[in-house]
Amino acid sequence: xxxxxxxxxxxxxxxxxxxxxxxxxxxxxxxxxxxxxxxxxxxxxxxxxxxxxxxxxxxxxxxxxxxxxxxxxxxxxxxxxxxxxxxxxxxxxxxxxxxxxxxxxxxxxxxxxxxxxxxxxxxxxxxxxxxxxxxxxxxxxxxxxxxxxxxxxxxxxxxxxxxxxxxxxxxxxxxxxxxxxxxxxxxxxxxxxxxxxxxxxxxxxxxxxxxxxxxxxxxxxxxxxxxxxxxxxxxxxxxxxxxxxxxxxxxxxxxxxxxxxxxxxxxxxxxxxxxxxxxxxxxxxxxxxxxxxxxxxxxxxxxxxxxxxxxxxxxxxxxxxxxxxxxxxxxxxxxxxxxxxxxxxxxxxxxxxxxxxxxxxxxxxxxxxxxxxxxxxxxxxxxxxxxxxxxxxxxxxxxxxxxxxxxxxxxxxxxxxxxxxxxxxxxxxxxxxxxxxxxxxxxxxxxxxxxxxxxxxxxxxxxxxxxxxxxxxxxxxxxxxxxxxxxxxxxxxxxxxxxxxxxxxxxxxxxxxxxxxxxxxxxxxxxxxxxxxxxxxxxxxxxxxxxxxxxxxxxxxxxxxxxxxxxxxxxxxxxxxxxxxxxxxxxxxxxxxxxxxxxxxxxxxxxxxxxxxxxxxxxxxxxxxxxxxxxxxxxxxxxxxxxxxxxxxxxxxxxxxxxxxxxxxxxxxxxxxxxxxxxxxxxxxxxxxxxxxxxxxxxxxxxxxx
Numbered sequence: 001x002x003x004x005x006x007x008x009x010x011x012x013x014x015x016x017x018x019x020x021x022x023x024x025x026x027x028x029x030x031x032x033x034x035x036x037x038x039x040x041x042x043x044x045x046x047x048x049x050x051x052x053x054x055x056x057x058x059x060x061x062x063x064x065x066x067x068x069x070x071x072x073x074x075x076x077x078x079x080x081x082x083x084x085x086x087x088x089x090x091x092x093x094x095x096x097x098x099x100x101x102x103x104x105x106x107x108x109x110x111x112x113x114x115x116x117x118x119x120x121x122x123x124x125x126x127x128x129x130x131x132x133x134x135x136x137x138x139x140x141x142x143x144x145x146x147x148x149x150x151x152x153x154x155x156x157x158x159x160x161x162x163x164x165x166x167x168x169x170x171x172x173x174x175x176x177x178x179x180x181x182x183x184x185x186x187x188x189x190x191x192x193x194x195x196x197x198x199x200x201x202x203x204x205x206x207x208x209x210x211x212x213x214x215x216x217x218x219x220x221x222x223x224x225x226x227x228x229x230x231x232x233x234x235x236x237x238x239x240x241x242x243x244x245x246x247x248x249x250x251x252x253x254x255x256x257x258x259x260x261x262x263x264x265x266x267x268x269x270x271x272x273x274x275x276x277x278x279x280x281x282x283x284x285x286x287x288x289x290x291x292x293x294x295x296x297x298x299x300x301x302x303x304x305x306x307x308x309x310x311x312x313x314x315x316x317x318x319x320x321x322x323x324x325x326x327x328x329x330x331x332x333x334x335x336x337x338x339x340x341x342x343x344x345x346x347x348x349x350x351x352x353x354x355x356x357x358x359x360x361x362x363x364x365x366x367x368x369x370x371x372x373x374x375x376x377x378x379x380x381x382x383x384x385x386x387x388x389x390x391x392x393x394x395x396x397x398x399x400x401x402x403x404x405x406x407x408x409x410x411x412x413x414x415x416x417x418x419x420x421x422x423x424x425x426x427x428x429x430x431x432x433x434x435x436x437x438x439x440x441x442x443x444x445x446x447x448x449x450x451x452x453x454x455x456x457x458x459x460x461x462x463x464x465x466x467x468x469x470x471x472x473x474x475x476x477x478x479x480x481x482x483x484x485x486x487x488x489x490x491x492x493x494x495x496x497x498x499x500x501x502x503x504x505x506x507x508x509x510x511x512x513x514x515x516x517x518x519x520x521x522x523x524x525x526x527x528x529x530x531x532x533x534x535x536x537x538x539x540x541x542x543x544x545x546x547x548x549x550x551x552x553x554x555x556x557x558x559x560x561x562x563x564x565x566x567x568x569x570x571x572x573x574x575x576x577x578x579x580x581x582x583x584x585x586x587x588x589x590x591x592x593x594x595x596x597x598x599x600x601x602x603x604x605x606x607x608x609x610x611x612x613x614x615x616x617x618x619x620x621x622x623x624x625x626x627x628x629x630x631x632x633x634x635x636x637x638x639x640x641x642x643x644x645x646x647x648x649x650x651x652x653x654x655x656x657x658x659x660x661x662x663x664x665x666x667x668x669x670x671x672x673x674x675x676x677x678x679x680x681x682x683x684x685x686x687x688x689x690x691x692x693x694x695x696x697x698x699x700x701x702x703x704x705x706x
Contacts (some may be wrong), residue, residue: 026146027172028062028135029109030072033117037172038062038070041143042179043223045165049186049231052154052161057086061145062138065174069137074098075109076132077125077166079152084131086149091136098133106130111658118653120675124168126661126668158514159234160194160241162521165227176220182227184214193239193259194232194481198524198615199225206479209261228524230257237261238453238476238509240496244488245525245627248518251489253525254465256513258482258498260452270451270503271306272368273325274299275358278343279375279408281315285345288408288437292374295441296340299372302445303328310361311336314354315347316381325361351375351416352383352392359396366504368451368475369401373420374441376408378594386416386594393420400455402426402475404448406441407600409433414603415543415594425472428607430600450478453500453507458484462494463515469532470610476500483613485529491517523626524615530561535610538565542602560640562622562629563609623673626666628680636676639685647678647685648700649692656693656700660686663696663704682706 028038041061048055064070074089078100087098101109106129110122131148138144154161165182182200186192191209195202202214216227232241239259246252276299278292296311303309308325309332312318321339326332355373362369383389397403403424405417408431421428431440456473468486476482482498494515499508537554541547551567558568623630629640650656652675661668670679677688684703693700 026058026060026074026076026148028070028072028074028144029113029117029122030070032070033072033113033119035068035070036066037174038138039065039175040173040177043167043177043181044179045167045182045227047163047165047182047184049154049161049163049184049188051188051233052156053151054154054163055085055149055151056165058148059145060147061143063143064138064140067140069139070135071137072135073109074133074135074146075106075125075130076148077106077128077130078150079164080128082150082152084148084150086147087131087133088147089133089135089144091144096133096136098131101130101132103127103129106132111661115653120652121172121672123661123668124672127665156233158242159239160230160232160243163229163231165229167223167226173222176222179217179219180221180223181217182215184212184229186212186214186231188231188233190233190235191239191261192231193234194230194241194257196230196232196241196257196481196613197228198230198528198613199228201614202229232257232259234511236509236511238498240498240509240511240513242496242513242515243522243525244516244519245522246488246491246516246519247627251487252491252515252519253529254486254488254515255522255525255528256458256482256484256486256496258476258484258509260476260478260480270368271304271308272370272451273308273362273365274303274370274372275310275312275325275361276300277354277358277371277373278311278313278340279315279349279354279377280313280343280345280347281349281377281380282346283349283377283411284408288376289343289345291437292408293340293343295374295438297337298438298442299445300333300336300340302449303333304449308367309336310358311340312354312358312361313340313343314350314357315345316350317347318350318353318357320357320361325363348381349375349377349379350382351379352389355389355393355420356396359393359398359401362399362401364399366501368454369399370448371401371403371424371426372406372441372445373403374406374408374437375412375417377411378413379416386413386419389416390419390423394423397424402454404444405429406431406437406444408437410597410600412600413594414599418539418603419543422472425474427474428603430604432600447477447480452476452478453498453502456482456498456500459497459499460488460494460513461497462492463488463490467529467533469529469536471536481613485525485532487529488515491515520626526627527561527563527624527629528615530557531563531609531612531615533557534563534565535606539606539610542606560629562624562631562640564622625669625673628670630670630673630677636678636687636689637674638678639680641680642678642685645685647687648703649687649689650696651692651694652676652688652690654692654694656696657688659696659701660704663701 041063044059046057089096107126110125114122188210195204195212200216202216204214206212241257243255244252305328307328310325311321358371403420403426405421405428407417418428431437453476465486465488493512495510496513497508497510534557537550541550554565554567558565621632630637664681679686681704
């Protein structure tokens with residue numbers, strides 16, 4: 001058993017699958033599904049939003065790779081109240097006609113297909129209308145191209161539009177899809193603030209304060225989640241968007257997104273002081289030192305005219321180009337570029353000496369102050385104790401300098417670097433051997449080029465908020481978004497204030513937000529919050545050692561929300577290993593070493609879990625639907641809160657099975673995850689499987705309907 005434990009555990013910090021109640025993307029249901037499904041060759045989506053009027057255009061190609069002719073029915077489950085303005089499917093040069101089905105007609109098709117296909121996945125679509133067209137025989141190796149356009153009217157709730165596109169095709173393509181793309185063109189009549197997706201890592205580009213584009217592209221994938229997009233509008237200088245989730249009778253979850261203006265003309269450029277510290281020790285020889293010097297050149301040539309700067313390099317000796325900060329002029333920049341170009345790698349690594357010299361160059365002014373520290377090793381000369389180095393750095397930083405660390409390669413001391421960044425309100429970025437230093441550093445510098453607000457505080461009056469992450473709010477930069485997650489009790493409208501220092505001037509932004517008594521729309525929020533809290537707890541364990549109360553809380557949250565940690569593995573759980581035994585077994589693996597590939601991976605994974613805007617994809621053995629998490633136990637998808645309680649057993653695909661869909665309208669997406677499921681319905685648990693009721697008794701109906 002110990003070898004099995006070691007095989008599955010490690011610093012795997014992946015958030016569980018997020019899934020939301022959804023219609024599905026277009027699918028061709030073969031008349032004889034037992035002979036095989038078609039392959040989706042590509043799936044392209046183009047979305048244009050003009051305030052709340054959203055038009056979606058879809059272009060799909062299906063290929064018949066079954067080796068025999070296939071015919072069937074094309075079904076596209078529609079969003080509520082969508083107006084279809086275009087449908088094209090060409091066969092032998094002639095366009096085919098489509099019909100609109102109401103929810104009852106579509107439901108009959110789904111249920112009939114579930115019976116014939118012996119696959120519950122189609123039940124995810126129950127309760128939605130659909131667009132339907134007959135698909136005449138597609139020859140073996142043949143293709144069908146289908147194009148659809150529909151328009152829907154979204155209503156902004158507290159200034160936030162929610163858009164969902166169905167992209168859950170995992171069950172309905174025989175092979176991975178060659179290309180999936182979703183492109184958004186967003187235009188609003190008032191300033192566009194938050195552009196946020198909890199499901200996909202969108203590339204967002206701001207055109208102006210009322211226009212943005214967002215794109216997602218992937219190849220050779222089987223998409224397992226719908227695309228969920230939030231875009232918020234606000235006339236405030238700093239727009240604040242509040243999302244919330246609260247089940248009746250429970251404390252709620254919230255996500256606050258603060259977005260500064262993105263227009264280049266919005267606000268004056270704030271002068272800043274910057275010191276760049278470059279490790280030139282012997283381990284930086286070769287490609288690393290060349291890339292680092294190119295990265296430094298980029299930063300120097302992109303400084304603002306009112307900035308001040310200094311450059312330091314170090315090995316066992318610390319050298320500074322100038323004894324004090326220099327103004328940005330053509331002459332000072334050229335001199336710094338020439339000086340850094342002559343740097344050669346060699347010698348040992350005096351991290352403490354480099355930090356002490358760098359901090360001494362800063363002056364107590366109203367300017368934002370940044371120290372960018374690049375190193376590829378551990379301290380080897382001077383002060384080498386990480387605890388002493390962090391203590392001396394605290395003493396040396398008398399002016400509130402932000403420390404941003406770039407660790408290059410696997411030989412860095414991650415515990416030391418993470419602690420330095422955390423204590424000085426910065427971040428750590430690890431550049432792997434396969435990555436380019438200059439691209440990572442230049443991308444980072446573009447972000448911090450326009451600081452707007454420092455020393456942030458958050459005040460929410462009128463409701464009780466707790467368990468807020470991040471614990472220390474980072475500075476706010478133009479072109480970025482601040483995400484704050486937390487829990488709340490109480491409800492109602494209340495002022496929300498973000499305050500800080502703008503060029504040394506106390507500045508505050510206040511908006512009125514509503515914390516609802518009950519809100520079930522944004523079901524991804526509990527898992528997003530849990531990921532942040534687990535990351536915080538694991539960070540405490542890594543830095544300060546294991547304590548039973550921290551480990552117990554990690555295990556509890558991990559099991560409840562389906563997030564893998566060094567202390568939990570649902571693959572092991574299936575074999576009957578208890579939580580405490582599991583924790584003991586992995587304890588020797590849980591504390592990542594200070595340096596090495598595993599240490600860098602552990603730190604990077606924690607950063608992803610703590611800072612990612614998306615709820616991360618999961619692994620086999622875990623599914624999430626709404627705010628529920630299911631994991632495999634003895635081959636059954638089991639609700640994470642189930643504890644060997646009595647169940648109402650219902651036979652798969654029986655009359656009782658489909659009656660359950662009528663009695664409990666929301667249950668379709670939960671049944672869709674598999675053939676064997678244990679689901680909580682109100683105060684009772686239902687078990688779906690090969691045995692059980694074929695028709696519901698009056699008593700069972702009564703218990704399920706409560």
